[in-house]
Amino acid sequence: MSTMLFAPVYTSAYSAAMPSPEVESEAKQVDLTSAYLGIAVATNLLLWTVFALDVPVFDALPYWFLRLHRTVLDMRWICAALACVGAAFAVIGLVRSVKGRVLSLVLLAWLLQLSFSMSRGEGFEGLRSRIVTTGHAEFARVAVREPSILDVMRNYEHFVRSGRLGIYAQTKPPGTLLVYMATDRLSGIACAKSEQHLACMQTFAAWTWSLFSCLVIVPVFYLARRWGSESIGWLSCLLYMATPTVNIFTLHLDQVLFPLLSVLIVGCIALALDHGRRRFAIVAGCLLYFAVFCSFGLVLIAPLACVPFIDAWSRGMLARNGWKPILYAGVGLIACDLVARAGFSYDVLVRYDAVRKAALAWRGWDGTLDTLLRASLTNLVEFSIWTGLALVLSIVCVSAISFDRISNRARTKPVLWLGPVLSLTILALLLLTKTKAESSRLWLFLVPFCCICTAWLVQQRELLRPRWLRWGVVVACQFTATVVLLAHSVFF
8 A cells, every 4th residue: 555655756756866868868968078079189189290200191091182291381370370260269259249250250261361371481472373273273274265254154065075175174064164264354354465364363363262262151150050059150160260171272162162152052941941931942942053063062062951951850840831942942953954054055964974974084983892992981081181180070979969869869959960961971972972082172061060060069068167268179179280281281
């Protein structure tokens, strides 16, 4: 009787004492995030030691592209870069206006890029010359030489086959060359000679492209704030500013344009789902078409655009707006394709087939499993090092936390869906793209989302107080990695 009487009380007390699945998941999350900062710092120290001692570990990897090459940096410019980062922290802490903070970060990110570019001892000319000294310099020279943008658009396939547009155009859709041509026209049509024309374009691109590349900070902040909090938004911006690939691969469309396109596409889908406004979905579809019009590899932005859908579905909110955003995004995508076909005789499937064949021949891809595994290993290592180990490690941690919370049926936030989707996107890039090295540049469109994952992870644990100390650790890892890579390797 007494047992029966006290059984409910006992059961209730026992249930209260037992942690819920969500509490257990939170505890595991604390353990994982506690270890994250320590692992990130330790692995970065190990990497910096390898570079400092000139240990040829990475040069031994198959197809390794970015060779060790010691360069003496001008420490005055490194100090200027450090001052830009310090000013960014000060802006976030002192400026009250959100818009003022965001615009200030854009300006500081631009100055940071310029400082790093000038630190190699070549001054502004070191930045200015990149548009004509990199592998893609051919695009700039062709852009200056070709008299009509419309003529190139209408006859792109014919011009490529005839060799008129050079070698690199064979491996790209028209968008890349057209961006270069538009830049040339904006830089100064009045130049009489081609040499003058090219010089004018160099100077114009050095100033405008470097600034334009920093505009991605605006949508990064608002998307990170939407998925997490304002603090996560600010830290995401700081991490992006300090990332090695962002500061080293300057004046390259992979850095200037593609990260911005990827964040805008995902952001427009999120807005379309949250507010039921079809125009955002249509814009997302148009932007995705333009992205693929510039590089076929950017089709893998599409999985990232699924994150808002997955989040809405997990919260039971998908039924509110239904699947209309997908429909309207498809409308934007198809409309752009129809315009390209009818107005400029551009067939995306024909161009893709030609690009695929040219790329396979260019890279000497034999299609064997051995080549795939060797190239995948090198691509993954290169992306991890040049993006920053702190960022790549966060993807692993966030994915682990996400799977744990899903298995425990705990509430999952949008950023937690981002980790697994990023992991799957990287896996798709490893398996589907026939690339031997240069993943650090080609996968730059993933970097903003890596920054958001890292910012969310750092904000989850009061491991170091105040929070500025935690922020400082991860930003310092990224900043120092940029300096080390500038000093011990060469891309241009």
